[in-house]
Amino acid sequence: KETVVSGIRSTGKLHLGNYYGAVKNFVQMQSEYNCYFFIADLHSLTTHPTPADLHGNIKHVLVEYLASGIDPENSTIYIQSDVPEIAELYLYLNMNAYMGELERSTSFKDKVRANPDNVNAGLLTYPVLMAADILIHKATKVPVGKDQEQHLEMARTFGNRFNRLYNTEYFPEPYAFSYSDKLVKVPGLDGKGKMGKSEGEANAVYLSDDPETIRKKVMRAVSDGGPTEENQPKPEPIQNLFDLMKVVSSVDTHAHFEELYNKMQIRYGDFKKQLAEDMIIATAPMRERIQDIAKDDSYLRQVAKHGALKARESAQKTIREVRSLIGFKSF
Ligand code: TYM
Secondary structure, three states: OOEEEEEEEOOOOOEHHHHHHHHHHHHHHOOOOEEEEEEEOOHHHHHOOOHHHHHHHHHHHHHHHHHHOOOOOOOEEEEHHHOHHHHHHHHHHHOOOOHHHHHHOHHHHHHHHHOHHHOOHHHHOHHHHHHHHHHOOOOOEEEOOHHHHHHHHHHHHHHHHHHHHOOOOOOOOOEEEOOOOOOOOOEOOOOOOEOOOOOOHHHOOEOOOOHHHHHHHHHOOOOOOOOOOOOOOOOHHHHHHHHHHHHHOOHHHHHHHHHHHHOOOOOHHHHHHHHHHHHHHHHHHHHHHHHHHHOOHHHHHHHHHHHHHHHHHHHHHHHHHHHHHHOOOOO
8 A cells, every 4th residue: 555644834724725636535534545644833933832722722723633533543643742753763864955945945935925024943844844744654655635736746746865875765756646637726716816714804714604604705705896798717716615515516517607608697695605604514514523523632642642652663674774874773
């Protein structure tokens, strides 16, 4: 069985982008592959969360993994900071990661632009930590959304560089994976691009949002005055809403509104209502389970502990072998 690794940062509740870009694939992959799904709490330290916020957000991700159908008997679910071997591999990989390539990473440049006062070394070497996450289990498939594609390319670079330096074929090449033919990019509701946690509350629909909240967010989503001629190309905010509909609604519903748009008969009120109802239906099973699972701290503790044990077993094996390849040997 091929090995799969993926993670989500503990920066808040999961939204539809996280679900359709990542978690939905996790759930489907667990019966087919040897799966490791983790909570990237070390990665979330770049923004200096308070201990209370960090702890709460780790819990959100764990609860929502379970509520989405990741089965702790089938997959290894763990918290990144419970596996210190990852930090050790990160240190080794850092020796062969170069300033120039790290500075050129798109996500680094975006973060520098968004937050020029907090350009810390952890942010710069973020892709190295991510490579360590993946290589620690020698994974080959990494289910992620479109925004992570460049990070996967960097993970291959760092793995290959290690192999070349030590004249080995130790690390296999990991590739981004999705069951759909392309990696998914779920747009947000602000008319401007992808759904994200940092783009503002109203831009994202969370798995835990109640139906009324979802209706309000969708009805307020950016649109325009409607098409002014038949078969007109869609401006970005409208295209984004259609893309969202493609993700949550049936093929027929999407085609129906597509036709209305092309004939200039679309009413955005009806269109948004349908989109909101389909989002409510798509998230309903998870919304209910989130509340129940969140109450059961002893179950959560047990899942995290069991996962950490399994993840460490795999990670310790890799670290033992990597240390020996590097030349750390006992006398
Ligand atoms: P993060 O925490 O930002 O997002 C978690 C996952 O959700 C996907 N995603 C989206 N997919 C489609 N459309 C969107 N609007 C959208 N927003 C988020 C992301 O692509 C990701 O799959 N660096 C990673 C976390 C990470 C990781 C790893 C992933 C750390 N180590 C090792 C895989 C393997 C991140 O920040 O994802």
